[in-house]
Amino acid sequence: MIPISARYDCDFAIVGGGIGGLMAGIAAKDAGAERVIIFEKCHPLRSGSGAMGNDHFRCWLEEEHGPLEDLVRQTLASPIGQVRDPLLLRQSLEKSFDIVKMWDEWGIEMRPTGKYEFMGHAFPGKPRPTLKYNGTKQKKVLTDQAKKRGVEILNHHPVLELFKQEGRIAGLLALDMTKEEPSFVLVRSKTVLLSTGHTSRLYITGPTPAYMFNTSHCPNNAGGQALGWRIGAKLVNMEIPYRHAGPKFFARSGKGTWIGVYRYPDGRPIGPFATKPDIYYGDITGDVWNTAFSDVLRDGSGPAYQDCSGATPEQLAFQRKAFFSEGLSAMVNYMDDKKLDPAENAFEFMPYEPTLHGRGIEINERAETSVPGLFAAGDMVGNGGAGIHPAAYFGMIGGQNAAADARNLDFLPLEENEQVQERMAFYSSFAERKVGPDWREANFALQQIMSDYAPAGPERVRTENILNAGIAYLEQMRQEMFETAIAPNSHTLMRLAEVIDLSDCGLAIMHAAKARQESRAYHRRADFRFTNPLLAEKQLNVFLENGEVKTEYRNKWK
Amino acid sequence: MPPVIDPALCKKCGRCADICNSHIFYFNRDAREVPVVRYPEECWHCDCCVLECPAKAITLRIPLPFTMLHVPSNTLKPRS
Ligand SMILES: Cc1cc2nc3c(=O)[nH]c(=O)nc-3n(C[C@H](O)[C@H](O)[C@H](O)COP(=O)(O)OP(=O)(O)OC[C@H]3O[C@@H](n4cnc5c(N)ncnc54)[C@H](O)[C@@H]3O)c2cc1C
Ligand code: SF4
Ligand code: SF4
Numbered sequence: 001m002i003p004i005s006a007r008y009d010c011d012f013a014i015v016g017g018g019i020g021g022l023m024a025g026i027a028a029k030d031a032g033a034e035r036v037i038i039f040e041k042c043h044p045l046r047s048g049s050g051a052m053g054n055d056h057f058r059c060w061l062e063e064e065h066g067p068l069e070d071l072v073r074q075t076l077a078s079p080i081g082q083v084r085d086p087l088l089l090r091q092s093l094e095k096s097f098d099i100v101k102m103w104d105e106w107g108i109e110m111r112p113t114g115k116y117e118f119m120g121h122a123f124p125g126k127p128r129p130t131l132k133y134n135g136t137k138q139k140k141v142l143t144d145q146a147k148k149r150g151v152e153i154l155n156h157h158p159v160l161e162l163f164k165q166e167g168r169i170a171g172l173l174a175l176d177m178t179k180e181e182p183s184f185v186l187v188r189s190k191t192v193l194l195s196t197g198h199t200s201r202l203y204i205t206g207p208t209p210a211y212m213f214n215t216s217h218c219p220n221n222a223g224g225q226a227l228g229w230r231i232g233a234k235l236v237n238m239e240i241p242y243r244h245a246g247p248k249f250f251a252r253s254g255k256g257t258w259i260g261v262y263r264y265p266d267g268r269p270i271g272p273f274a275t276k277p278d279i280y281y282g283d284i285t286g287d288v289w290n291t292a293f294s295d296v297l298r299d300g301s302g303p304a305y306q307d308c309s310g311a312t313p314e315q316l317a318f319q320r321k322a323f324f325s326e327g328l329s330a331m332v333n334y335m336d337d338k339k340l341d342p343a344e345n346a347f348e349f350m351p352y353e354p355t356l357h358g359r360g361i362e363i364n365e366r367a368e369t370s371v372p373g374l375f376a377a378g379d380m381v382g383n384g385g386a387g388i389h390p391a392a393y394f395g396m397i398g399g400q401n402a403a404a405d406a407r408n409l410d411f412l413p414l415e416e417n418e419q420v421q422e423r424m425a426f427y428s429s430f431a432e433r434k435v436g437p438d439w440r441e442a443n444f445a446l447q448q449i450m451s452d453y454a455p456a457g458p459e460r461v462r463t464e465n466i467l468n469a470g471i472a473y474l475e476q477m478r479q480e481m482f483e484t485a486i487a488p489n490s491h492t493l494m495r496l497a498e499v500i501d502l503s504d505c506g507l508a509i510m511h512a513a514k515a516r517q518e519s520r521a522y523h524r525r526a527d528f529r530f531t532n533p534l535l536a537e538k539q540l541n542v543f544l545e546n547g548e549v550k551t552e553y554r555n556k557w558k
Numbered sequence: 559m560p561p562v563i564d565p566a567l568c569k570k571c572g573r574c575a576d577i578c579n580s581h582i583f584y585f586n587r588d589a590r591e592v593p594v595v596r597y598p599e600e601c602w603h604c605d606c607c608v609l610e611c612p613a614k615a616i617t618l619r620i621p622l623p624f625t626m627l628h629v630p631s632n633t634l635k636p637r638s
Contacts, residue, residue, distance in 0.1 A: 043576055046578070046606035047579045051579055051604055156581070208621075208623045208624060213599070213602050214624060218579060218604075219580070248627050249625055250603075265633075305628075330605035330620070331626075333605070333608075334624075334626065340628055343631075345628040345630060345631060346628060346629055346631045494581070
């Protein structure tokens with residue numbers, strides 16, 4: 001058995017030191033929580049999707065956008081709005097500018113042009129929903145703020161499992177991977193917040209099938225939704241695929257930072273929104289029709305290019321600076337190295353493989369999940385929206401509420417929890433076995449099944465038969481992985497634990513996709529081709545109850 | 559290999575290994591040798607190690623399949 005190297009008791013344990021997790025730690029301390037520990041898979045200075053920077057912060061400012069309801073309506077009508085609960089969107093937008101001011105005060109550059117300016121992701125002539133900022137220092141600033149308040153951060157400590165006792169959260173099991181030899185860390189915690197980011201690596205990597213870490217968002221965020229799923233937390237919107245788009249074949253988020261126009265090879269714009277480069281609006285076609293880039297290949301009218309030629313030198317200089325704020329320095333360095341000047345070259349774009357981005361754990365307005373004492377925030381949440389602003393907001397709310405709840409709670413005795421021994425023996429078995437498939441084989445096997453049996457539209461369809469076959473194949477693959485996989489050191493055990501989580505997410509997706517008997521967005525059912533208007537105001541939950549997968553619809557929270 | 563460390567510049571401080579979000583380096587704190595790029599295929603090509611290295615000893619080599627497909631902008635016009 002892998003040994004336990006440390007035990008901790010805390011009021012509030014946070015899983016993931018990304019944007020949501022750091023904000024939760026800061027807010028919990030400000031709200032009076034005593035011991036707060038962040039368990040981080042990597043290192044909070046450079047982990048997660050905000051590791052290098054971001055440059056658009058969605059927020060509401062009355063002077064800019066008019067009444068809050070106008071922006072709420074505009075967001076709900078957009079592709080990113082469809083999966084949200086209006087209640088949570090309204091609540092988070094209402095307080096969004098307070099976070100902007102707080103970040104500005106802490107030293108994150110929220111006014112890189114000297115004043116608060118809204119840019120990008122906008123329809124011409126309409127209010128621009130995102131504030132332009134420079135996020136290159138955001139992780140350092142948030143980490144410093146958390147530490148300053150006494151939040152403890154354990155780096156290289158991915159969380160493997162959560163435990164429930166007496167119907168509420170009781171603690172967690174983490175892996176100490178600071179050494180070659182793995183060890184466990186067992187934690188009793190009165191409250192827990194999950195903020196492990198979106199989930200990558202479920203599907204065959206679109207741009208480079210042989211390189212599964214070439215992803216638009218951080219590839220090390222992989223399957224965290226499963227930590228909640230295994231203890232019965234409800235998931236939502238798992239069946240509605242999310243597909244990001246960007247440059248081909250170097251997968252990178254950040255398309256809103258490009259100022260050019262998407263064009264056909266004959267120079268015509270592919271969408272109706274832009275005809276020339278513009279730093280304030282960009283070309284929103286890529287947001288509202290992000291499979292455009294493969295649609296135009298399928299119908300023969302493509303490829304589609306992002307074309308910045310025609311921009312003034314000032315506009316191009318602005319874009320270059322913005323690429324750095326957005327965390328795209330690797331891409332800019334590559335372009336410089338290859339002498340690819342955007343003034344003279346147009347870049348082909350493509351849609352990437354599906355990810356769980358803003359799909360996953362359901363939270364309420366306290367950022368609490370359906371498991372009492374378990375909170376969640378950020379890209380792993382299924383009904384609160386993805387991106388910097390919801391991660392920061394729900395992290396903050398979750399931290400405040402967890403701190404308040406922890407004051408009235410006692411620790412639950414983890415020693416009596418049979419699951420603890422069972423899960424430690426389970427993870428230890430991989431370290432003890434000498435021969436068998438490693439995490440990489442398991443990850444590729446999973447990706448093959450997901451890509452063929454729970455595929456995303458618009459190119460591919462799902463049916464009940466395809467999904468039933470997929471569930472059976474995935475169960476077989478999981479059984480074989482559980483019984484034969486090997487993980488000779490702490491690094492490979494961390495990766496194998498990710499694949500186990502990913503495979504749970506895969507099952508949740510397939511069961512939810514089976515239950516949604518209609519086509520909606522990129523969930524295309526060949527046996528239910530229509531979009532059912534009666535389901536427009538409903539959310540589909542998928543969850544485990546006594547070991548069985550359950551699904552149920554509920555009304556959207558207004 | 560994605561990150562390439564120049565051993566002549568490296569100060570053997572281990573910072574790259576500490577902050578890499580993909581854990582791709584192996585660094586033995588006791589031996590204090592130049593970190594080994596142990597799991598190169600897990601690199602996200604995020605640039606964080608390059609940005610954090612105090613000695614500017616790291617460069618990123620982007621693999622050939624990641625090529626950014628492009629055409630000269632002045633070819634985007636109707637064909638006669
Ligand atoms: C290049 C790029 C540009 C972007 N630009 C923008 C933008 O301009 N505007 C915008 O709104 N959004 C943008 N995004 C998205 C934005 O960065 C994310 O939405 C945001 O970081 C989400 O925060 P989070 O806390 O949910 O997750 P993250 O910040 O990704 O953090 C997740 C954390 O959890 C850790 N973790 C994962 N699993 C475990 C585990 N099992 N145990 C312990 N720790 C774990 C990870 O290491 C990581 O630190 C961009 C993303 C990228 C990649
Ligand atoms: S951060 Fe730079 S100097 Fe330090 S060990 Fe890594 S390569 Fe060497
Ligand atoms: S580029 Fe990023 S993922 Fe690759 S080695 Fe450097 S820090 Fe790690």
